[in-house]
Amino acid sequence: MRILIAPDKFKGTLTAPEAASAMAEGALRVYPDAVVTTLPIADGGEGTVDAAVAAGYAERLNAVVGPILKPVGAAWAFHPGTSVAVIETAQASGYLLSEPTVENSLRAHSYGCGQLISAALEAGATEIIIGLGGSAMTDAGTGALRALGLKLSDANGNLVPLGGGSLGDVVAVDASELDPRLASVKLRMAVDVDNPLYGPNGAAHVFAQQKGADAQAVDHLDAGLRKLAAVVAADTGIDIDVAGAGAAGGFPSMFVAYASATIERGFDLVATMINLDAALADADLVITGEGSLDVQSLSGKGPLGVADAAHARGIPVVVVAGRITVTPQQLAEHGVVSAVSATDVAGSPEAALADAALFTTRATSEALNGI
Template identity: 45%
Template sequence: MTRVLVAPDKFKGSLTAAEVADALADGLLAGDPSWAIDRVPVADGGDGTVAAAVAAGWSPVAVTTTGPTGRPVTSSYAVRGSTAVVELASAVGLVLLPDGVADPLGASTFGLGTVVRHALEGGAREITVGLGGSASTDGGAGLLQALGVRVLDAEGNDVAPGGAALRRAARVDLTGLHPAARAAHFRLACDVDNPLLGPTGATAVYASQKGAAAEELVVLEDSMTRWAQVVRAATGRDDSRVAGAGAAGGAAFGAISVLGADTRPGIDTVLGLVDFPGRLAGADLVITGEGSLDEQSLHGKAPIGVATEARRAGIPVLAVCGRNLLSDIQLHSAGISAAYALADLEPDLRRSIRDAAELLRRTGCTIAASTAELAPLSTRGES
């Protein structure tokens, strides 16, 4: 009996990772009903991280919080024992901007802090935070404010939410920091090495992707500079140049400086949460994938992390994707024997997105029918 571990990420704009795994598994079993399929949806530390943990048996907890612009939203986190997995994207992410309208100066991470506080008050003492998909550049100030930290102006008033308001910050008061936050250990799932400030910092590299115009970039860099100064005065440490401090609009900076957080690559974090090494035991084949296999995939995306772990265990890996822009050499160097692209079945992008589940079922059936021997396979679906 062939044992197959199906471990895809989401197909962005089309299917969740769990939906991809289900469709692919249906196709595999249609092609060969004797196969034993283990479905392990994964993520790269951003959107889908909590869902991956829940699919692996963690318990979901719903919580009402505020989105990036302060509107109420329903978010969730995952818990197992005294450990919680929190996802920035599901609380204050770009996907939660009202009507998709960016607010680069006013967007805040306060809602993320509300979720973290809920987890802490529920007994969590190990907090993993997936940092992908941020809508704000506030240096983590909102996150900390939700946990009891006060950011004060020269008159002793609390500054408003958002990055721009931090230009007025004169002092950070840590005395109200939630006691549970002081005792907890925080880990950030983070795939970038940008510092908080400067030409490779949070503002310069990422704020324009969140809607900031040229003049707003100047405001935000000034704000982050001021924020770094007042945090240093309060904590006695300067983490503004630490690699990764600029992640998620500098949210990593606030968590590192005040909460003592450490960082770990996103996919490595998720694979640990879902016990991927344990699930690999006894597998004959691993199938991973994401919407687009491209150059970005090679830099910390989920399929490459899955393939790396499988290769260490000596298990062959196939990939499914909406489109494949990688060469044979790139695929094989990453540990992927073959890539099956939905674009080869349906070249029209809109139809491919709309019919992704059915196309994945067809792909799964093809894989099962053509993979009698799990030897190195030729690449398919290459562009």
């Protein structure tokens, strides 16, 4: 039997490669003669670099400016053979890199992401995939573009400070010194949400609170994004308030206007990057999963994206997750023949979290025994 193991991360406990390793151990306990292949996945957010490295990309590390000006070490991935680079906003500008306070929600910026893009260009990248998610900022990607030469000025002709809290002061954008290499590189923004840039469903109102913003700060950030969009529209004729532009604090929006970036469904982008189709061609059984398999998972991103691709080929799918809150009937529509959670095997969420690898291994064995 040939088993493909392709999980997403178990957020807060296991990376996708760690989850895949635990599942592989559980699978081999049931099928000791099986040929097991692990292929960690991501939906375009946190874990995208891990998925690239697991798929054969070279991991690189750069010191960059973090979201509140403290230096951080940020990992990214590069494939010399294809000249494709993979970057995450979470690595350089992630919410775990700054304390979630009101002040930081206004100050946080994406400058370090721009430094990673510059590093990828220096390495010779002709295509850069940027995984969006887990960000600390709501700056519409302005910090990253400022690291690449963009200038934002206020009514007095002064450069505005970094951070989303200053966007309301922007009256002019100067792209004359923007890194010319951006014109020849393909920038692909991997998103797993379709939120617009501003408004009730935009970057500030939906995501800024978890970054430390209170109600007043949320309104301030949203007004700044709205103002920036108006300035950009006047400068370029481009509307940056599009579906998906609200991801990672609005990060894609300015890149759409000034770097011809495309906004793409994260899972599809990652699936192509790791060559999921080729892996499925050699599989008799697929095991996938993530930390929490819930109603949001049913949209077909992440693990159920894998399940759908396997189901289309007639390959049975087993799901292992930290917890499962959807029904077997709902999972069966995606070709899932067995599903077990680590929480059920451990007896409680607390026990499952305390030793996630152990109970993921046991849940995998139980799921396979249940086929």
